[in-house]
Amino acid sequence: xxxxxxxxxxxxxxxxxxxxxxxxxxxxxxxxxxxxxxxxxxxxxxxxxxxxxxxxxxxxxxxxxxxxxxxxxxxxxxxxxxxxxxxxxxxxxxxxxxxxxxxxxxxxxxxxxxxxxxxxxxxxxxxxxxxxxxxxxxxxxxxxx
Amino acid sequence: xxxxxxxxxxxxxxxxxxxxxxxxxxxxxxxxxxxxxxxxxxxxxxxxxxxxxxxxxxxxxxxxxxxxxxxxxxxxxxxxxxxxxxxxxxxxxxxxxxxxxxxxxxxxxxxxxxxxxxx
Numbered sequence: 001x002x003x004x005x006x007x008x009x010x011x012x013x014x015x016x017x018x019x020x021x022x023x024x025x026x027x028x029x030x031x032x033x034x035x036x037x038x039x040x041x042x043x044x045x046x047x048x049x050x051x052x053x054x055x056x057x058x059x060x061x062x063x064x065x066x067x068x069x070x071x072x073x074x075x076x077x078x079x080x081x082x083x084x085x086x087x088x089x090x091x092x093x094x095x096x097x098x099x100x101x102x103x104x105x106x107x108x109x110x111x112x113x114x115x116x117x118x119x120x121x122x123x124x125x126x127x128x129x130x131x132x133x134x135x136x137x138x139x140x141x142x143x144x145x
Numbered sequence: 146x147x148x149x150x151x152x153x154x155x156x157x158x159x160x161x162x163x164x165x166x167x168x169x170x171x172x173x174x175x176x177x178x179x180x181x182x183x184x185x186x187x188x189x190x191x192x193x194x195x196x197x198x199x200x201x202x203x204x205x206x207x208x209x210x211x212x213x214x215x216x217x218x219x220x221x222x223x224x225x226x227x228x229x230x231x232x233x234x235x236x237x238x239x240x241x242x243x244x245x246x247x248x249x250x251x252x253x254x255x256x257x258x259x260x261x262x263x264x
Contacts, residue, residue: 020177073199074185077165081175085166086236086244089229090255096222096262118261125254128247136243139170 017134020079021091027072029098033106035065083134090129097122147216151224153208158228161201163235168195170240222263229256 038061056062079088097119103109172188175181189195212221233252237244244252 073202074182075177077169077185077195078175078177078181080166080169081172084236084242085162085240086233086242086248086252088166089162089232090248090252093229093255093259096259100262114261118258118263121254121258121261123258125251125256125258128251128254130251132245132248132251133243137170137241139167139240140173141171 014134017079017083018130020075020082021088021094024072024075024079024092025095025098027068027075028092028095029102031065031068031072032099033065033102034061034068037106038062038065084136087129087132087134091126093122094126147212147220150208150212150215151221154205154212154225155228155231157201157205157208158225159231159235161198161205162228162232163239164194164198164201166236166240168192168198223260226256226259226263229259 038059039056042056042059042062057066076088076092079092100109100111100115100119104111168188169175172192175185189199209221209225212225229252233244233249236242
């Protein structure tokens with residue numbers, strides 16, 4: 001285990017990382033929205049009974065939400081193979097902003113002044129983290145001959 | 146009960162993310178195509194830490210669903226956002242990531258933003 005300095009990364013490599021970050025954020029927000037929509041409109045009440053969970057999964061919106069969240073998990077794993085955890089976490093938190101926007105647009109939730117300040121802080125924080133090297137540690141297994 | 150659920154969320158999220166990041170770092174860069182997807186699914190089935198990380202995420206997900214049933218979202222989201230700081234610190238010490246002043250400052254700003262969004 002050792003830290004590696006990446007120096008200035010190639011623009012193409014950085015673009016690829018940011019494109020995947022965007023994909024991860026969108027998959028998570030859409031998956032959660034679809035899941036919440038399906039749960040809200042499902043006639044099945046979900047209790048502690050696992051069978052009620054299985055029944056509610058048959059709802060098309062819930063099933064689509066679960067599928068999107070599986071894709072989110074796989075794309076996030078790929079992203080973690082490209083970049084540091086401490087780099088990915090703040091960047092993907094832009095999803096909180098997207099969730100607030102979806103809440104405002106689709107669920108008619110109110111957006112307060114504190115929300116706008118919070119959104120600004122998240123943008124500022126992700127921009128600052130986005131200027132740091134995306135990968136600073138290398139734990140790769142040695143290649144087999 | 147809500148503190149027990151919160152503890153499960155924090156522990157499961159932190160442990161799961163660290164394990165996942167560790168295994169993905171070890172595996173090297175993965176491709177975003179059908180071949181890459183197949184390789185990823187094979188890896189999940191064969192690497193126990195990766196499988197364990199998904200189990201942790203499932204625990205965190207269901208504990209979060211249970212928490213929002215008994216506590217307001219304005220408690221659940223900021224409280225679970227505490228994982229941010231803990232994960233960044235542990236990534237520095239366990240995964241040997243370089244968390245400089247800029248990355249630390251950005252992470253704290255994001256944390257502040259999440260807390261405000263949850264109000």
